[in-house]
Amino acid sequence: MSAPLTLEKNNLKLGFVALLDCAPLVVAREKGFFKRHGLDVVLCKESSWASIRDKVSFGLYDGAHMLAPMPLASTLGLNGNKTPMMTALALSQNGTAITLSEEFHTLLSKTIDNWEDDKLVGEQFKKQVKSSSVKPVMATVYPYSNHYYQLRYWLEQHGIDAEHDVQLIAVPPTQMIPSLSNGAIDGYCVGEPWNSLALIQKIGGLLTTGHKIWGAHTEKVLGVTQEWAAAYPNTHQALVKALYEACQWVEDINNKEELYQLLALPPYLDQAATTLSDYTPPLAMKQHFAGKQVNVPDPKQGEFILSQMLDCGQLSDADNPADFAIISRTVYRQDLFQKWVS
Incomplete structure (x- = not known):
């Protein structure tokens, strides 16, 4: 010893x-x-x-x-x-995920029957973003974070321009749920528990997870x-x-x-x-x-x-x-x- x-x-x-x-x-x-x-x-x-x-x-x-x-x-x-x-x-x-507002997620759900099918999810999300009259506001916790890189990576992978098709802003983790609830943002990429809590409180739904985007x-x-x-x-x-x-x-x-x-x-x-x-x-x-x-x-x-x-x-x-x-x-x-x- x-x-x-x-x-x-x-x-x-x-x-x-x-x-x-x-x-x-x-x-x-x-x-x-x-x-x-x-x-x-x-x-x-x-x-x-x-x-x-x-x-x-x-x-x-x-x-x-x-x-x-x-x-x-x-x-x-x-x-x-x-x-x-x-x-x-x-x-x-x-332990990260992308969560959308309940309203945004409900609209998207009408065209998606399998949320595990990332290609389908990406295609339908792109259609919804492109058809929106206002740029969806998506939040991440910090510009030098996996959350920021994963969100951009996933958007670009599905043909969504992170610079022009959406508005990216920074919001502290504990403020994600209040910001989603009051309509200040349309979605976010953050670590747990702030994704699961949005689902439990029925103010948001999952788009995808960090593991699905990057693997381990x-x-x-x-x-x-x-x-x-x-x-x-x-x-x-x-x-x-x-x-x-x-x-x-x-x-x-x-x-x-x-x-x-x-x-x-x-x-x-x-x-x-x-x-x-x-x-x-x-x-x-x-x-x-x-x-x-x-x-x-x-x-x-x-x-x-x-x-x-x-x-x-x-x-x-x-x-x-x-x-x-x-x-x-x-x-x-x-x-x-x-x-x-x-």
Whole structure:
């Protein structure tokens, strides 16, 4: 048995956004995984991903639950202060979907009898968009997110011009349902539980899921600055180990009931989580928190995300795709994951 790590720092602040995939952080704190590894962690809820980015960048948080593209975008200086970041642990896989307003979805349902048939769904959605007198307003949570890239990817795949046929806007995850309910938006791409809750509340219907669009993909990661990781290597290792163990606990189906009880506590998802434990959406989200390749921060995933940034015009033509592998290996630290937890 290896000797306990001597931690450079024991008291940590971690940021998170109220989504189902913040579960590993919640579980690590509430079930004692952080304590087991010598860490005293305060979890801080934020309403937006921009707040998460800024507070980690400026050292107000030691790290955070992050969208998979965020450490890459921050390292490249996209949409904010250029701060080199990294991840040594993927927290979740899949779990996103595109949801339409109940009115929009009901109209579309008249022409679709099989929502698993993506080609048919895309064809009919295109007809509806093209025939609309007003551009449908579609929201995503952040411009550097899988949600943004998946929505654009799916639209373009079905012949819908993301720049001209629809209006894309950014809305914080917790504001998606109110915005859909009051008619401010016609649909959104977001992570769970904000798709299932729209269906449960009968204010929206699923168009498709992130898994159907891209297959298995890393959704959230543990993000820290490279400067922080260099200053606190043992603390970083303990943090990764604690969260990895929490990911395994979350994935265990036997813990499902207790998981939702923890998520329903006021500091986390609050009452938003109470109706989810017994609900199964009509299209499978295939969300996972542990398993083969789920927790590995795979540089290939990072390269794919960088290619999406390029396709969406977020990187200039001067950015060389040949450098994507180098950038991704610097940010997606598969080597540390394999050294610490494999």
